[in-house]
Amino acid sequence: MLNGLDIEGNSPLHRMPVRGKLILLFTAAILLLLISDLRILVPALALTALLYLSTGIGLKEAFRRTRFVLFTVLLVALANYLFHSVHEALVVFCRLSALVLLAAAVTATTGISAFMDEITRLITPLERFGFVRAADVSLAVGLVIRFVPEIFARYGEIADAHRARGLRVRPLTMLVPLIILTLKDADTIAMAIDARGFRRH
Amino acid sequence: MTTRDIVLVALFAAIMVVLGLLPPITLGFIPVPITAQSLGPMLAGCILGARRGSAAMLLVLLLVAIGLPVLSGGRGGLAIFAGPTAGYIIGWVVGAFVCGLIAERLVREDQSELSQFISFLVASVIGGIGIVYLFGMPWLAYMSGKAFFETAAASLVFLPGDLIKAFVAMLAARAVLAGYPLLPQRA
Amino acid sequence: MDIVFSAATVAYGARTALQPLTLTLAERRIGVVGLNGSGKTTMARLINGLVKPTAGTVTVDGLDTVADEAAARGKTGFIFQNPQHQMILPILAEDIAFGLKNRKLTKADIAEKTDAILARFGISHLARRRVHELSGGETQLGAIASVLVTGPELLILDEPTNQLDLKNRALIERTIAALPEQVLVISHDLALIEGFDRVLVFHEGRLAADDTPSNAIAAYRKLAAC
Numbered sequence: 001m002l003n004g005l006d007i008e009g010n011s012p013l014h015r016m017p018v019r020g021k022l023i024l025l026f027t028a029a030i031l032l033l034l035i036s037d038l039r040i041l042v043p044a045l046a047l048t049a050l051l052y053l054s055t056g057i058g059l060k061e062a063f064r065r066t067r068f069v070l071f072t073v074l075l076v077a078l079a080n081y082l083f084h085s086v087h088e089a090l091v092v093f094c095r096l097s098a099l100v101l102l103a104a105a106v107t108a109t110t111g112i113s114a115f116m117d118e119i120t121r122l123i124t125p126l127e128r129f130g131f132v133r134a135a136d137v138s139l140a141v142g143l144v145i146r147f148v149p150e151i152f153a154r155y156g157e158i159a160d161a162h163r164a165r166g167l168r169v170r171p172l173t174m175l176v177p178l179i180i181l182t183l184k185d186a187d188t189i190a191m192a193i194d195a196r197g198f199r200r201h
Numbered sequence: 202m203t204t205r206d207i208v209l210v211a212l213f214a215a216i217m218v219v220l221g222l223l224p225p226i227t228l229g230f231i232p233v234p235i236t237a238q239s240l241g242p243m244l245a246g247c248i249l250g251a252r253r254g255s256a257a258m259l260l261v262l263l264l265v266a267i268g269l270p271v272l273s274g275g276r277g278g279l280a281i282f283a284g285p286t287a288g289y290i291i292g293w294v295v296g297a298f299v300c301g302l303i304a305e306r307l308v309r310e311d312q313s314e315l316s317q318f319i320s321f322l323v324a325s326v327i328g329g330i331g332i333v334y335l336f337g338m339p340w341l342a343y344m345s346g347k348a349f350f351e352t353a354a355a356s357l358v359f360l361p362g363d364l365i366k367a368f369v370a371m372l373a374a375r376a377v378l379a380g381y382p383l384l385p386q387r388a
Numbered sequence: 389m390d391i392v393f394s395a396a397t398v399a400y401g402a403r404t405a406l407q408p409l410t411l412t413l414a415e416r417r418i419g420v421v422g423l424n425g426s427g428k429t430t431m432a433r434l435i436n437g438l439v440k441p442t443a444g445t446v447t448v449d450g451l452d453t454v455a456d457e458a459a460a461r462g463k464t465g466f467i468f469q470n471p472q473h474q475m476i477l478p479i480l481a482e483d484i485a486f487g488l489k490n491r492k493l494t495k496a497d498i499a500e501k502t503d504a505i506l507a508r509f510g511i512s513h514l515a516r517r518r519v520h521e522l523s524g525g526e527t528q529l530g531a532i533a534s535v536l537v538t539g540p541e542l543l544i545l546d547e548p549t550n551q552l553d554l555k556n557r558a559l560i561e562r563t564i565a566a567l568p569e570q571v572l573v574i575s576h577d578l579a580l581i582e583g584f585d586r587v588l589v590f591h592e593g594r595l596a597a598d599d600t601p602s603n604a605i606a607a608y609r610k611l612a613a614c
Contacts, residue, residue, distance in 0.1 A: 002218070002269055002270075002271070005269070005270055005278045036346075065280070066280055068274060068276055069280050069281065069284035069286075072284055073284065076285045076344065076348070079345060079355065080345065080346055080347055080348040082348075082351075083348050083351045088346055088347045088348070091346060092345065092348075095346075096285060100283045100284055102283070103279035103280040103282065103283035104280040107279045107280065108278075110267075112267050112268055112269065115268060119263070119267065136202070137263070140207055140211040140214070140260050141211075141260070141264065142477040143208065144211050145269075146475070146477055146478040146520070147211070147212060147215045148215050149520050150520050151215050151216055152219050153520075155219060155223070171237060172373060175220075175237065175240075175369075176380065179216060179248065180377055180381045182212050182215070182216055183248075183383065185212065186205055186209045187205065188468060188470065188473040189208045189212075189476070190203070190204040190207075191438055191468070192468055192473055192476065193208070194438065195465075195466040195535075196474075196476075196486070197458065197487070198489065198490060199490075
């Protein structure tokens with residue numbers, strides 16, 4: 001039910017280490033936000049579009065994934081056109097679209113578990129300050145993926161129960177039992193985790 | 202955090218993901234469809250409290266970042282954080298925290314129903330709308346280049362819809378408090 | 389392995405879930421019966437430290453469940469009433485490997501132990517399956533595998549046949565009978581514990597009978613009738 005957005009492949013971006021990709025994205029973001037010269041921004045947009053397509057994602061899927069964010073970019077560009085100038089609109093459009101496409105390219109070439117491994121490595125130094133435990137974070141991510149299908153099925157059951165009792169399926173009368181029934185499982189699940197000795201205090 | 206807190210945070214995040222999988226609800230009188238998912242920061246704060254609520258939102262953002270399509274409409278991935286509206290999403294975390302903080306201070310189990318309703322509404326409006334906009338609007342303005350003022354002002358069209366969400370969150374939070382109180386445990 | 393209760397008591401505020409219990413268990417197959425709310429689950433949870441005694445002590449192989457919590461817990465495994473709730477990670481093999489994490493094992497060691505336990509219970513073909521899609525019997529076997537992979541000496545099962553059909557009931561009965569580990573089973577399924585070494589009957593928070601299966605079950609029937 002929950003599949004990652006990564007695409008199988010062997011493009012240069014696929015082969016790049018996760019940390020490298022994140023540094024690349026971060027650096028590109030800062031540069032793009034500092035530059036307002038269309039002579040750089042237009043080629044930058046073309047380059048990121050090519051990079052995104054080089055992941056082997058295919059035009060249709062590439063567009064489907066980014067259309068919502070690109071739509072907001074378009075609105076922002078439109079505002080610049082209406083209230084300022086075509087030039088400003090183009091600057092904003094190229095800058096933000098390039099950023100969105102580069103980010104989408106990183107996502108398309110990075111598997112969930114590789115990304116999680118990198119996150120775990122990045123937060124491990126924070127453990128010393130007592131903020132967070134890397135093992136707890138990956139446990140939480142695993143729990144979400146584990147329980148989403150079950151909660152989704154429960155939503156269906158609650159909807160059926162509504163119909164069986166001749167009630168209309170209303171957002172509020174669905175939301176409340178869904179939340180209560182789900183969170184009530186927390187005690188048993190927590191106990192099961194403790195019983196298996198995963199978190200040593 | 203105890204193991205139970207971690208599980209509560211994860212289960213709440215999972216509920217948010219499920220709400221994103223469901224079709225959005227359109228209320229007759231406003232044009233923008235309401236996704237139950239965007240109730241997230243208000244519900245998280247009002248139901249789980251400040252720490253666990255903000256942790257649940259942070260977990261959802263982590264799932265988005267690592268490339269799971271968990272936002273409504275199957276959106277996900279780093280592109281979400283690169284867009285001009287990323288500030289609103291980031292605001293979820295702090296919004297849930299503030300919402301939880303207010304709810305923890307104001308809501309008592311032995312209060313009258315009406316005071317609980319009002320407390321949850323105040324928490325949802327300040328945390329779930331005020332704080333979220335406080336993060337969303339400057340970011341949007343910054344990303345908008347020269348038209349920063351106009352886009353920030355335009356984003357206020359969502360305010361009526363968000364006020365309705367605060368109202369729904371208030372009703373849901375109070376019903377959950379009555380059925381399975383978690384907020385008073387102050388974690 | 390000896391499990392020793394010394395005046396172990398559990399009270400929640402004014403309500404006493406378990407009256408002071410003094411008892412030594414060393415048998416290989418121990419059954420526990422009792423009506424709902426009789427204290428039998430509380431007693432079982434005391435053994436692996438999920439519930440702490442409010443007075444008295446419980447030791448497992450000489451380890452105190454409060455003072456030596458982690459070490460004592462390592463000696464016992466627990467199967468919950470609804471084993472779906474104890475499957476923590478999405479894929480069965482991942483879930484089994486979960487119990488081995490945080491134990492300073494290499495990835496290869498973890499994989500090897502996981503494969504071995506799957507094979508032991510004849511469920512290697514389920515390794516990559518999603519846990520929420522497993523059938524009742526498969527879930528129960530998977531849960532047992534996920535608990536035994538860490539090598540506890542005692543396995544506690546809370547109503548293991550409760551939600552199963554007749555065929556899976558028989559499968560779990562056979563599986564439990566074949567376990568080399570010490571076993572403590574809480575059950576309303578009297579057929580399951582008939583062949584055990586010792587059966588405890590709990591009633592209203594007290595140990596009401598402690599006998600051979602046939603005598604204990606007779607005492608239980610008498611208690612349940614009134």
